[in-house]
Structure formats: C-alpha cells, structure tokens
Amino acid sequence: MTSDEYFLAVTAIQNRLRAYILSLLADPVAAQDVLQETNLVLIRKADDFHLDASFESWAYSTARFQVLAHLRDCKRNRLVLHESFAEKLAPSAEVMAEDTEQRIQLLGRCVEQLSDEHKSLLHKRYGKDISIAKLAEDVGKTASAMKQVLYRIRNLLADCVEQHLGKGAAG
Amino acid sequence: MSNDDRSLTVLIQEMLDGVLDDKQRAELLKRVESDDAARKLYLDQIATHTALRAVLADCIPRRDVDYHQAMSQQAIHPGWFSRFPGGSLVHAALAATILLLVFGFAHWWSRLPVESMAESTTESASAPYIAVISQAVGAYDDGIAIRAGQQVVSGQLNLDRGLVRLEFYSGATVVVEGPATVDLVDEMRVVLLRGVVTARIPESAIDFVVDTDTARVVDLGTAFGVAVADDGTTDVVVFEGEVSVRKKGLISNPSTLVREGEAVRASEESPTIDAADYEVKPFENAWPINSGVLQTTGAVRFVSPGPEFHPGNYADNEHLVVFPERSGVTLQDVVRVDLGDPGEYVRSRYREKHTLMAGRRVTSYLLQFDSLASERFPNKKREVRGQITFSNAIVGVITETRLLQESEALFGNPDVDYPTPRAVEPRPEGDDRPGFDRVILAADQRTLILDLKVAPQKLDQLRVLVEAE
Numbered sequence: 001m002t003s004d005e006y007f008l009a010v011t012a013i014q015n016r017l018r019a020y021i022l023s024l025l026a027d028p029v030a031a032q033d034v035l036q037e038t039n040l041v042l043i044r045k046a047d048d049f050h051l052d053a054s055f056e057s058w059a060y061s062t063a064r065f066q067v068l069a070h071l072r073d074c075k076r077n078r079l080v081l082h083e084s085f086a087e088k089l090a091p092s093a094e095v096m097a098e099d100t101e102q103r104i105q106l107l108g109r110c111v112e113q114l115s116d117e118h119k120s121l122l123h124k125r126y127g128k129d130i131s132i133a134k135l136a137e138d139v140g141k142t143a144s145a146m147k148q149v150l151y152r153i154r155n156l157l158a159d160c161v162e163q164h165l166g167k168g169a170a171g
Numbered sequence: 172m173s174n175d176d177r178s179l180t181v182l183i184q185e186m187l188d189g190v191l192d193d194k195q196r197a198e199l200l201k202r203v204e205s206d207d208a209a210r211k212l213y214l215d216q217i218a219t220h221t222a223l224r225a226v227l228a229d230c231i232p233r234r235d236v237d238y239h240q241a242m243s244q245q246a247i248h249p250g251w252f253s254r255f256p257g258g259s260l261v262h263a264a265l266a267a268t269i270l271l272l273v274f275g276f277a278h279w280w281s282r283l284p285v286e287s288m289a290e291s292t293t294e295s296a297s298a299p300y301i302a303v304i305s306q307a308v309g310a311y312d313d314g315i316a317i318r319a320g321q322q323v324v325s326g327q328l329n330l331d332r333g334l335v336r337l338e339f340y341s342g343a344t345v346v347v348e349g350p351a352t353v354d355l356v357d358e359m360r361v362v363l364l365r366g367v368v369t370a371r372i373p374e375s376a377i378d379f380v381v382d383t384d385t386a387r388v389v390d391l392g393t394a395f396g397v398a399v400a401d402d403g404t405t406d407v408v409v410f411e412g413e414v415s416v417r418k419k420g421l422i423s424n425p426s427t428l429v430r431e432g433e434a435v436r437a438s439e440e441s442p443t444i445d446a447a448d449y450e451v452k453p454f455e456n457a458w459p460i461n462s463g464v465l466q467t468t469g470a471v472r473f474v475s476p477g478p479e480f481h482p483g484n485y486a487d488n489e490h491l492v493v494f495p496e497r498s499g500v501t502l503q504d505v506v507r508v509d510l511g512d513p514g515e516y517v518r519s520r521y522r523e524k525h526t527l528m529a530g531r532r533v534t535s536y537l538l539q540f541d542s543l544a545s546e547r548f549p550n551k552k553r554e555v556r557g558q559i560t561f562s563n564a565i566v567g568v569i570t571e572t573r574l575l576q577e578s579e580a581l582f583g584n585p586d587v588d589y590p591t592p593r594a595v596e597p598r599p600e601g602d603d604r605p606g607f608d609r610v611i612l613a614a615d616q617r618t619l620i621l622d623l624k625v626a627p628q629k630l631d632q633l634r635v636l637v638e639a640e
C-alpha cells in the first residue's frame with residue numbers, strides 16, 4: 001500500500017470509525033475528539049502499517065486504543081469508567097460500523113423521498129448539528145414536540161431502508 | 172414498539188443529542204450491556220445517526236433556501252453566522268483529505284468550502300458581511316461547528332474552543348483562539364471581551380481597532396497579539412511594526428506607542444498603560460495560522476512570533492522549527508526546486524529539477540532541525556518526525572544545499588549567516604534501504620510529512636515555497 005493509498009483508506013473509513021467510536025463512548029462530543037485523535041495516530045503511524053494486515057482491523061484497533069485511553073483520562077478527571085463496556089461492545093460495534101456505508105447509500109435514496117420541510121429539518125439537525133432545543137425555538141414548538149417530529153421522520157426513514165434492504169435481499 | 176423499546180430509544184436519542192447526564196448514561200449503558208436486543212437497537216440507532224449525518228451534510232438544503240433563512244435570522248440574531256453549504260462531494264478527493272483529517276472538521280469528508288474568496292468578496296458589496304472564515308480548526312460557536320467558507324456578519328462570536336481565521340474585507344486577518352468572546356463590529360473594529368487574538372494588518376486596514384474593556388489598540392501597520400483575561404486585564408504584544416495603545420476611560424488618556432518586540436498591559440488596577448515582559452506563549456497557537464501555517468504535528472513547531480527569532484539565533488534541539496520568511500514575493504526569474512509534485516522526494520541524477528516560472532507569487536518558510544550532541548550519546552543521530560500543513564498550496568520544496576543557497580538571495584534573511592552543508596539526505600532512486608531522510612509532499616499539496624535523521628552538530632534545513640495569498 002503506497003502512502004497515497006494509505007491516506008485514501010483512512011479517508012474511506014471515516015464514517016465507519018465515527019459510528020464505531022460513538023457506540024463505544026456513548027458521547028458525541030467525546031467521540032468527535034477521539035476520532036480526531038485516532039486520525040492523527042493513523043497518520044503518524046502510517047509507516048507501521050504492514051501490507052499483509054487488514055487496514056480495517058488496524059484502524060478499528062487504533063480507534064479502540066484511543067477510546068480506552070480517553071476513558072482512562074475520564075476516570076482520572078470525573079470518576080466515570082466505561083472501559084469494560086467499550087471492550088465488551090467492540091466486536092459487535094465493528095460489525096455495525098462495517099454496514100455504515102451501505103446504510104448511507106440507502107438513506108440517501110430514502111431522504112430524497114421526504115418532503116422539503118422534513119429534509120430541511122433533518123439537514124439542520126444532522127447536517128448542521130443544531131440542537132433540538134434550538135430547532136424547536138426557531139419554529140415556536142416545544143423541544144418535546146420537535147423530538148416527536150424527528151422521531152417520526154426517522155421511523156419513516158427506517159421503514160424505507162428496510163424496504164430497500166428487502167428488495168436487495170429479494171433481488 | 173414496546174414501551175421498553177421506546178424508553179430505550181429516547182435514551183439513545185438523548186445521548187446522540189448530547190443531553191444525557193451521567194446517571195442516564197449509566198442506565199443506558201447498563202441496558203445495552205445486559206440485553207442483546209437493547210444492544211442491537213443501540214447499535215442500529217447509532218449507525219442510522221451516523222449515516223444520516225453523512226447523507227444530510229452532502230445534499231440539502233439548496234443554497235438559496237439557506238440564504239434567505241440566513242438573512243431573515245440575521246435581523247433577530249445579530250451574532251448569527253451564515254452558513255453556505257452546497258459544494259460538491261469529495262468522497263475520494265485525497266486533495267483535501269490529509270488536511271482535514273488532521274484538523275477533524277465536523278463533516279469534513281463531505282464537502283469543500285463552497286465559495287471562493289473572490290465570490291465572497293463580490294457578495295459582500297451588497298450584503299452586510301464583514302469577513303469570511305478562511306480557516307477553522309476544531310472551532311465551535313455556541314456548540315455549532317464553524318467551517319471555512321462561512322460568511323460573517325456583525326455580532327458576537329462565542330468561540331467555545333478551537334481556532335478560526337477571519338479575513339475581514341478591509342484586508343485585516345485576525346485569528347481567534349477559543350475559548351473567546353469577540354464582538355465583531357465591522358470590518359475595521361472588533362471588541363475582544365475575553366480570549367486571545369492575533370492580527371496581521373496590511374496597509375489597506377491601517378487603523379484597525381481591537382477594543383477591550385481596559386484598552387484600545389489601534390494598528391499602525393503591523394502584526395500583533397491581544398489577550399484578555401477573565402478579569403479584563405489586557406496584554407498587547409507587537410510582533411512586527413507598531414501599534415498605539417490607549418487606556419479605556421477618558422478620551423484624554425494618552426496613547427502609548429508600542430513597537431515590535433515590546434509588550435504592554437492594561438488593567439483595572441492601574442490608571443496607565445504599563446510596560447510588560449515580551450511574553451509570546453499565549454499566542455503560539457493562533458500566530459501560525461495568521462502566518463499561513465494551519466497546523467503542525469509531531470516534532471514540527473512553528474517559531475515563536477517576534478523580531479528576535481530567526482534561523483541564525485534560534486536553538487531547538489528537539490523540534491523541526493518553522494520560520495516564516497518572505498511573504499508575497501513575485502518571482503522575477505525561474506526558481507528551481509527539488510520537489511514540486513506530490514510524492515516522496517527521492518534523489519535522482521537523471522531527473523530534471525522542477526521549476527517555478529517567473530511571475531508566480533510565493534511565500535517562503537524555512538524549516539530547520541539543529542542537532543546538538545547529547546552528553547550521554549554524543550555520536551547518536553537524532554530523529555524528528557512530524558508534519559506541517561499550510562493554508563495554501565505548496566508549490567516547491569528546496570532541500571539541496573546548492574538550491575538553498577540560490578534561493579537565499581530571494582527569500583533569505585540578510586542578517587543570518589546560513590551554514591553549509593545542511594542538506595537533507597533523501598533516499599536515492601531505486602534504493603530501498605532504511606535510514607534515509609523522508610520528505611513527502613502529500614496529495615493535498617498542502618501537507619509536508621517529514622522524517623529527518625541528523626548526525627550530531629549537523630543542521631538540516633528545507634525551504635518551502637507556498638502559493639501567496
């Protein structure tokens with residue numbers, strides 16, 4: 001694997017690493033930081049990667065170490081410990097993360113079928129990271145009502161993805 | 172869906188919204204850990220959330236929709252940053268990859284900044300934009316990620332963390348380091364309520380003002396840093412040129428002229444502007460971004476800002492130090508460089524040198540690693556590894572002594588006695604043995620990856636030429 005190919009591989013695995021790290025930490029802010037740390041380590045250790053190894057395993061393993069290091073720091077700071085949780089969940093989180101790209105493809109098609117209003121709402125929530133409280137305030141709803149709206153949209157999308165998966169399986 | 176599933180879904184969604192407290196998180200993790208179905212639901216929701224973010228960062232809303240929303244909200248929220256997504260996908264574009272990987276912009280993989288600087292400037296003529304974000308490094312405004320390319324209107328910027336570089340339409344370049352609160356008044360004035368800024372002011376923006384609770388800093392054509400502590404104490408440090416600083420309060424308060432290499436302090440405790448130590452540490456994160464260096468990692472370190480620091484007098488045995496040299500030089504003649512295209516620099520006697528044509532405008536930086544012998548291992552080679560990412564494209568890297576000398580006339584500091592030899596020793600073409608220096612220009616053309624091994628008492632230097640802003 002050349003250095004360009006290596007960096008391309010790091011690029012290509014970003015969505016999967018994000019899902020993986022988020023599931024182990026259950027904290028989106030910390031997950032963002034740990035993803036950055038993981039990227040730095042992957043870049044710094046490019047030379048240590050062996051051609052005969054699986055890049056995905058290498059990347060997940062690097063991410064897992066960064067998650068555990070982060071949790072150890074948290075333990076020092078806040079007496080919160082989830083290391084055993086992360087260790088236990090890691091294998092199934094990896095399986096889930098590997099499906100992320102397929103899910104992105106399917107969701108892309110499903111989102112296009114939504115109304116413009118729903119698309120705009122989802123974009124604000126997920127594309128721009130605007131909080132539910134802020135979204136609710138902007139349209140004069142309560143946070144609870146906004147959660148319900150988003151909940152229904154996500155259910156629509158989940159159904160749509162299931163349908164596509166069903167077609168894929170049938171085909 | 173059962174009530175149990177519904178309550179679990181709510182917990183997961185609240186976690187994804189970042190609003191779970193420790194007690195709720197503990198409950199969530201307990202359920203996920205102990206129940207297979209709960210674990211499946213948890214992972215499923217996270218996968219969907221991640222996929223949604225990826226999909227929605229890519230395709231909607233349409234740019235015009237966002238624009239009108241931006242304008243209507245602006246009247247209500249003066250500090251609102253307009254956000255203009257809508258660029259093309261760059262899933263496989265290695266060009267931006269390394270740069271963005273290092274800085275971890277939220278959604279960085281999905282788009283490039285959508286508006287060129289030229290387009291932004293045109294729009295500013297009819298809109299109340301005062302600046303554009305030209306760089307953002309892990310920066311959040313009230314919890315929302317800031318991205319390069321966003322237009323800025325007058326109002327308050329609450330930078331939770333990270334760094335942003337604001338290009339004001341007056342020409343002033345200001346870098347803000349979080350946590351900071353800054354009132355962006357217009358294209359010639361900001362009010363720093365707390366935090367750190369560094370500024371580089373061209374001729375077009377002379378008289379640019381940085382106000383704080385205790386001082387008014389007026390630029391007189393310069394580069395400087397201002398830091399405001401929580402108690403309002405203001406430190407002003409001048410890197411180049413000079414500024415005028417006046418104590419806030421009476422208009423009759425006298426102004427103090429502060430020259431490069433000097434520093435002053437204004438505080439509630441003192442009725443005057445007082446001389447202070449030239450302390451640049453608070454500005455060492457923001458200043459490189461003002462100088463066109465986006466980020467350094469590993470052993471690469473940007474030199475402290477100030478007139479006293481140049482390659483001839485700067486001793487650092489641990490780092491590969493980056494010195495800014497000349498900025499915006501128009502090449503009068505062809506300049507030969509060792510490396511101009513992405514890839515690793517290898518020595519080849521047959522390969523012609525890459526050339527930069529006359530007329531090109533470049534900014535130069537000198538990278539230096541000075542290896543001093545250690546007492547314990549006087550003969551041991553020292554090794555430094557790291558990378559540096561510039562905000563603009565690298566157009567050439569010069570490593571050989573002869574070419575370094577050639578380029579010194581144009582880019583070098585006349586006060587510095589440059590040593591010889593000082594060349595990097597790259598791997599000869601076709602030689603796969605380890606132990607050579609590695610200089611790699613990444614495919615984004617902005618990042619240089621370096622692994623240098625230097626014998627005691629030797630000096631490695633590289634000159635990097637970057638497209639001028």
